[in-house]
Amino acid sequence: MITSPISRHSNVGSSRPGTRRGVVVVLVCFLMIALLACVVFSVDVAYLQLTRTKLRAATDAAARAAGEALSREQNLDASRQAAIDIAQLNYVAGDPLLLDVDEDIIFGHSEQQEGGSWSFQPDGEPINAVRVFGRRTRDAPSGSVPTVFGRVFNVLDFQPLSSATVVRLDRDICIVVDRSSSMKLYLTDTAPTMSTSDPRFCNPPNMSQSRWGALSLAFDRFIAALYTTPQDEYLALASYGSSGTWCNYSNNVADINQQLSEHYSDAESAMSSLSNSKFNGATNIAEGIRSGIDALTNQSTSRPFAAKTMVLMTDGNYTQGQRPRDVAPEALAHDIVIHTVTFGDGADQNEMRAVAAATGGNFYHAPDAETLQEVFEEIALTLPVMFTE
Structure with a gap:
């Protein structure tokens, strides 16, 4: 009996080159989207940290000005005005920091505790301290801070808040x-x-x-x-x-x-x-x-x-x-x-x-x-x- 050789080909584990290229393209697209999300996230986080730093510096400056004016002028209105004037000279996220005269400047009494910390009592007497709030919230005079790329994820703004309290010392x-x-x-x-x-x-x-x-x-x-x-x-x-x-x-x-x-x-x-x-x-x-x-x-x-x-x-x-x-x-x-x-x-x-x-x-x-x-x-x-x- 004469038999003819049979040629056998297996397709298991193989794919055409065009198919492999298509898979890689899809994978690269997903990676690019993930990378873009990371960049977007990193930019906004860095911007947020920079804004917080500037807000803290502006709030500290306003509180110090309020405390010094209160000591020098012995007048609450003069102290408030000093805080307002210094605050608006400081730019936070591109805008002057504006203070609400009633909500952001609080006078009171501070006492040092046994452990060395200080306790502030709003409206306490005798007045020897002032607390200043620096706000970039939606209800603040300067408003909130818009995000750079966060709106891609429907995050339109962020609302940093800072406070500083100074006490006049004997x-x-x-x-x-x-x-x-x-x-x-x-x-x-x-x-x-x-x-x-x-x-x-x-x-x-x-x-x-x-x-x-x-x-x-x-x-x-x-x-x-x-x-x-x-x-x-x-x-x-x-x-x-x-x-x-x-x-x-x-x-x-x-x-x-x-x-x-x-x-x-x-x-x-x-x-x-x-x-x-x-x-x-x-x-x-x-x-x-x-x-x-x-x-x-x-x-x-x-x-x-x-x-x-x-x-x-x-x-x-x-x-x-x-x-x-x-x-x-x-x-x-x-x-x-x-x-x-x-x-x-x-x-x-x-x-x-x-x-x-x-x-x-x-x-x-x-x-x-x-x-x-x-x-x-x-x-x-x-x-x-x-x-x-």
């Missing part, structure tokens, strides 16, 4: 005054120092004509301003010059003339005693700073939760001791802010400006007696604020 203040010989010069004098042969050298300062007399009036105006603030301030007085004995009167390089006290009359009495003394000497500003630090960190008189402020004044240049700006970090280490004041044309403005900058304080220059009073008053009314949330 202060422990030390005024550190220059009692070098030059402070006994008259306001009309042009000499930078006082000669030992000057007939005024061995006498107390002339309170109606001397630089010290002008300082004394500024000191009184500072205290008068403190009486108008709602915070509880404790006040200390320190002075500096150089050590030595002149005219049978001994001077230390620096003194704490009055420790922190809630009674301003204590500092006034200490200032009066200095005014009646025959002080003399050079100008060791660095030791004056250290005396101020000691007064503000005295555990028996300072308050642990009070903001610490030093007001450092001079009419000249440091002539003894370390460079003042090199000592300023010692104050910063104790969270002490130093506001510096120079009086007259002969004072070293650059050095005192550097001291203030090193501690986050302000620098002021008073060319005359009237400006000196205004500067001291402004410092007294420039109260600190702190974020509590």
